[in-house]
Structures are given as C-alpha cells and as structure tokens.
Amino acid sequence: xxxxxxxxxxxxxxxxxxxxxxxxxxxxxxxxxxxxxxxxxxxxxxxxxxxxxxxxxxxxxxxxxxxxxxxxxxxxxxxxxxxxxxxxxxxxxxxxxxxxxx
Amino acid sequence: xxxxxxxxxxxxxxxxxxxxxxxxxxxxxxxxxxxxxxxxxxxxxxxxxxxxxxxxxxxxxxxxxxxxxxxxxxxxxxxxxxxxxxxxxxxxxxxxxxxxxxxxxxxxxxxxxxxxxxxxxxxxxxxxxxxxxxxxxxxxxxxxxxxxxxxxxxxxxxxxxxxxxxxxxxxxxxxxxxxxxxxxxxxxxxxxxxxxxxxxxxxxxxxxxxxxxxxxxxxxxxxxxxxxxxxxxxxxxxxxxxxxxxxxxxxxxxxxxxxxxxxxxxxxxxxxxxxxxxxxxxxxxxxxxxxxxxxxxxxxxxxxxxxxxxxxxxxxxxxxxxxxxxxxxxxxxxxxxxxxxxxxxxxxxxxxxxxxxxxxxxxxxxxxxxxxxxxxxxxxxxxxxxxxxxxxxxxxxxxxxxxxxxxxxxxxxxxxxxxxxxxxxxxxxxxxxxxxxxxxxxxxxxxxxxxxxxxxxxxxxxxxxxxxxxxxxx
Numbered sequence: 001x002x003x004x005x006x007x008x009x010x011x012x013x014x015x016x017x018x019x020x021x022x023x024x025x026x027x028x029x030x031x032x033x034x035x036x037x038x039x040x041x042x043x044x045x046x047x048x049x050x051x052x053x054x055x056x057x058x059x060x061x062x063x064x065x066x067x068x069x070x071x072x073x074x075x076x077x078x079x080x081x082x083x084x085x086x087x088x089x090x091x092x093x094x095x096x097x098x099x100x101x102x
Numbered sequence: 103x104x105x106x107x108x109x110x111x112x113x114x115x116x117x118x119x120x121x122x123x124x125x126x127x128x129x130x131x132x133x134x135x136x137x138x139x140x141x142x143x144x145x146x147x148x149x150x151x152x153x154x155x156x157x158x159x160x161x162x163x164x165x166x167x168x169x170x171x172x173x174x175x176x177x178x179x180x181x182x183x184x185x186x187x188x189x190x191x192x193x194x195x196x197x198x199x200x201x202x203x204x205x206x207x208x209x210x211x212x213x214x215x216x217x218x219x220x221x222x223x224x225x226x227x228x229x230x231x232x233x234x235x236x237x238x239x240x241x242x243x244x245x246x247x248x249x250x251x252x253x254x255x256x257x258x259x260x261x262x263x264x265x266x267x268x269x270x271x272x273x274x275x276x277x278x279x280x281x282x283x284x285x286x287x288x289x290x291x292x293x294x295x296x297x298x299x300x301x302x303x304x305x306x307x308x309x310x311x312x313x314x315x316x317x318x319x320x321x322x323x324x325x326x327x328x329x330x331x332x333x334x335x336x337x338x339x340x341x342x343x344x345x346x347x348x349x350x351x352x353x354x355x356x357x358x359x360x361x362x363x364x365x366x367x368x369x370x371x372x373x374x375x376x377x378x379x380x381x382x383x384x385x386x387x388x389x390x391x392x393x394x395x396x397x398x399x400x401x402x403x404x405x406x407x408x409x410x411x412x413x414x415x416x417x418x419x420x421x422x423x424x425x426x427x428x429x430x431x432x433x434x435x436x437x438x439x440x441x442x443x444x445x446x447x448x449x450x451x452x453x454x455x456x457x458x459x460x461x462x463x464x465x466x467x468x469x470x471x472x473x474x475x476x477x478x479x480x481x482x483x484x485x486x487x488x489x490x491x492x493x494x495x496x497x498x499x500x501x502x503x504x505x506x507x508x509x510x511x512x513x514x515x516x517x518x519x520x521x522x523x524x525x526x527x528x529x530x531x532x533x534x535x536x537x538x539x540x541x542x543x544x545x546x547x548x549x550x551x552x553x554x555x556x557x558x559x560x561x562x563x564x565x566x567x568x569x570x571x572x573x574x575x576x
Contacts, residue, residue, distance in 0.1 A: 008462070020461040022454060032454070084197055
C-alpha cells in the first residue's frame with residue numbers, strides 16, 4: 001500500500017477523520033471517499049516518479065535557527081486573550097474533562 | 103489611473119481631505135456592495151475616525167505617510183485588534199483578535215485608512231470565493247461570474263472602486279488568479295519579503311501577503327509600505343528590500359524574457375488567454391526586450407505536488423481550531439468529542455476535504471509515497487526555474503487558464519477548481535515572486551491577466567516588466 005496505488009476506502013476515510021478530529025456524517029464520509037480518490041488519482045503522476053537522490057524541499061528560505069534577543073518585551077493581555085475563549089474560568093481556558101473519573 | 107498614488111499626494115499636499123476621499127469610496131460601497139458582496143465587514147465609523155486623524159495630522163503640519171488618506175481593504179484572514187476576523191469560517195465567527203497583523207500596523211502607520219474586511223474562500227482554500235460561510239462574492243465586471251479566489255473580496259473591492267488598494271494572501275495563486283479575473287493588478291512577493299505575523303496560517307511554507315491595486319504604480323506603493331524584516335515573523339527575510347517606486351519606469355530595453363512552454367500550453371488554457379500572452383510578449387519585444395520560449399519541464403507536476411503539500415500543512419495548522427482558545431465550541435462529554443463536534447460544525451466542505459487529504463498524505467504508510475515525493479518535486483521545480491533564470495531576467499505565462507467563470511460552474515468538481523491554479527502554483531513552491539497584470543480581454547469581453555515571474559528578490563525587475571505591460575495593454 002505504500003506505493004500509493006491502492007484506492008482509498010471508506011474505512012481509510014473514517015480512520016483519517018479520527019486522526020483529524022472530525023466527527024463526519026455518513027454522507028460526508030461517502031463524499032470524501034470519492035473526492036479524495038479523485039485528487040489522489042491526479043497525484044499518481046507524482047507518486048510514480050523515481051526521485052531517489054533528489055533531496056526534499058520543506059521550505060523555500062535557507063534560514064536556520066532564527067533567534068531573538070532574550071529580552072523582556074510586552075506580550076498579549078491575558079484578559080483580552082481569555083475574552084475570546086468559548087469558556088474561561090479563574091484566568092484559564094475551561095475544557096470538558098480529559099481523564100475518565102472512574 | 104494611479105488612484106492611490108494621486109490620493110496620497112493630494113492629501114499630503116492639503117489639496118484633498120482624507121475624509122472626503124473616504125466618503126467618496128463609502129458612497130460607491132453603498133451603491134454596489136449589495137450585489138458584489140466584497141466585504142464581510144465595512145468599517146465605516148472606524149474609517150471615518152482614521153481619516154479625520156489623518157486630516158488632523160496634515161492640518162498640524164505633519165506628514166501622515168505615503169498612504170495618506172488612501173482607503174485600504176483587508177482580506178479577512180488578517181488579524182485586526184478588537185475587530186472581527188473570520189477567515190469566512192463559522193469556526194471563527196465573532197472572534198476579535200487581541201493584536202494587529204504587522205501589515206495592518208504598517209498600513210495604518212503609513213496613513214492608510216482601513217475600509218473593511220473582505221470576503222474569501224474559507225481559510226483561503228478555493229479559487230472562486232464560493233467557499234465562504236457568508237456567501238459568495240461576485241465579479242464586479244459581470245456579477246453572474248466569480249471573482250476568483252481565494253482573495254476574491256479584495257480583488258472585487260479594488261475592481262468595483264470600493265478601495266484603491268487591498269491586501270490579500272497567496273498560497274497557490276490566491277492573489278494573482280482573482281486579480282486576473284477581476285482585471286486588477288495583483289502581486290505575490292518573494293517568500294519572506296512581507297511579514298506574516300497576524301496572517302491566519304494556511305500552508306506556512308507557501309503563504310505570502312501581497313497587494314491588489316488598480317495600477318502597477320499603486321501596487322508598488324503598497325508593497326513598499328508592507329515589505330521588510332519583522333522580528334515577530336521568524337520566516338521574514340532579514341534583507342531590507344529595494345524600494346520599487348524609483349525604478350518603475352526604467353523600461354525593459356535589454357531585458358531577457360522567457361515564455362514558459364508548459365504553462366502557455368497547460369491543460370485548459372483558453373485560446374483567447376494564450377493570444378493575450380502572445381500579444382504581451384510582442385509588446386515587450388517592441389519595448390526593447392528579447393523574448394524566447396523556454397521549457398521549465400517539472401512545472402507540469404506542480405499542481406499534484408501542491409495539492410499534497412498545501413493540505414498537509416493545512417491539516418497541521420488547522421489543528422488549533424479545537425474549541426478551546428477562540429471561536430466556536432460545540433459541547434461534548436469529553437475533550438475529544440468536543441473537538442470533533444466543534445470541527446465538524448465549524449468547518450465547511452472544502453476545508454474538511456483539505457484537512458482529510460493532508461492528514462491522509464501525512465499518515466503512516468503514505469508519507470513517503472505522497473508528501474515525501476511532493477517535497478522532492480518541489481526541489482525539481484526550484485532547480486528548473488534556476489536554470490531558466492540563468493538565461494532570463496523574467497518569465498511570462500497566463501495567470502489563469504480561463505477568464506472569470508459563472509458561479510457554480512466548478513462548485514461540484516474540486517479537481518476542476520484546483521486546475522484554476524495550474525499556472526500560479528509553481529511560484530509558491532519555489533518561493534519566488536510573480537504578479538498578474540491585466541492585458542486586454544478574452545471570451546465575452548472579460549479581463550485577462552498575464553503573469554510575470556521572477557527569481558527570489560527580483561521584484562524591481564518584475565515591476566519594470568509589469569509597468570511596460572500596463573503602458574501597452576489596450
């Protein structure tokens with residue numbers, strides 16, 4: 001399957017949706033299976049290229065380790081930031097429980 | 103017509119007030135915005151206050167700066183402090199950022215007047231501005247047609263005369279393609295030339311902010327204001343760019359211009375568009391440039407590589423919309439359920455498609471076949487351009503294969519929509535600069551844009567070519 005030639009399945013789409021944290025409806029899964037297959041089919045020309053020995057480009061600028069001076073400077077106002085949160089409490093973001101209470 | 107340059111000169115000299123200029127533009131917005139829908143938000147009151155402040159500076163004898171009193175429209179993926187910034191997505195509806203983007207700060211510091219936030223394809227993903235959660239923008243030249251995208255609102259705002267200048271962002275053509283379809287100038291600067299601090303990220307190795315304008319001189323005016331290093335963006339280039347204004351009219355005599363075979367003959371290029379590019383090449387020859395055909399073979403893989411790389415980066419960037427720190431939250435019993443429900447309700451179909459595609463391309467077992475290969479293709483494209491730029495100072499191609507298409511024409515076929523960007527994508531993959539200049543008309547009398555491409559940091563040459571084309575466009 002690693003050569004990218006196998007067609008994408010409904011199960012693949014459901015798996016990827018879990019990875020991407022998307023609660024898709026059945027209709028969305030069906031539509032996306034077809035859409036992704038079409039795009040991946042178009043990308044088959046790239047997947048089929050022999051590119052051994054060609055280094056990858058992750059980024060167009062040859063910048064490395066851009067550091068700033070370790071100096072105190074103003075940062076965002078906490079109240080202003082928390083005012084944009086869906087739920088905030090005691091100066092923090094409030095979220096549903098993360099650990100199972102049992 | 104260099105509207106912005108003339109406005110700034112008149113306001114600085116005290117011949118016109120910024121307030122008068124603004125009211126004229128607000129009146130045009132009142133007259134046509136209901137049919138065009140260029141804006142998500144018109145900031146009339148805030149703009150009046152800003153214009154009055156510019157006038158007060160002039161009255162006190164101070165110089166407000168090179169954009170004095172010029173209304174500027176901002177794509178709604180540029181953060182504006184205390185002013186809603188939506189990315190045309192339900193997931194950010196109502197969000198008010200706690201800071202301004204660097205480009206916004208620079209526009210305001212130069213005396214510019216922010217007129218409003220313009221519509222876009224949700225999170226800048228699209229080529230028609232139909233993927234907006236708040237409804238499509240229409241092309242002011244023909245409102246039955248799309249303005250292009252994703253910066254369709256900014257292109258339409260300039261084309262409709264709502265603002266002489268606008269800012270957009272370009273990840274695979276999102277400034278140049280709508281500029282072409284609306285008949286305006288649109289520039290994608292070299293990667294790193296303009297700070298992206300405060301630009302909502304889509305694909306971080308490709309995104310770049312740039313100007314829309316009614317003329318080449320006006321585009322240079324705005325780019326000169328926004329370009330340059332920014333300590334708040336670690337990917338901004340440390341080089342201070344040369345000012346574009348002074349050499350704009352130096353002409354093209356002696357310049358070597360290459361016509362890119364693979365893009366002139368790309369899939370779906372309309373004959374009228376191909377013809378416009380030929381006429382542009384002839385016009386440059388008449389102005390003293392030499393023009394030859396050139397092959398940049400690997401650009402034919404650009405579209406495929408882009409639609410693996412950009413979604414992969416997007417899937418990572420958009421992980422931050424999790425219902426915790428800003429924007430929409432749809433409740434769930436635990437965090438994972440809350441995240442997933444929020445994202446399903448908050449994102450539109452194209453954004454989900456890209457997140458899914460990108461997550462798939464990065465997932466175990468497929469990484470090498472898709473994302474890894476695409477990154478290697480990116481190297482090939484950069485090498486091919488480097489070879490071309492050994493022989494040429496600038497390259498020429500169509501901007502968009504077609505003129506503006508009717509609303510809905512490609513809405514159900516993602517791949518057909520993606521092909522709109524076939525000529526613009528290679529520049530983003532290489533990190534170079536390119537721009538679209540209106541050059542005549544094509545099918546149904548609609549505007550055609552010609553793309554001028556240059557090597558990284560060669561904007562001064564690009565603007566000379568653009569200016570020469572503008573002077574010879576009929």
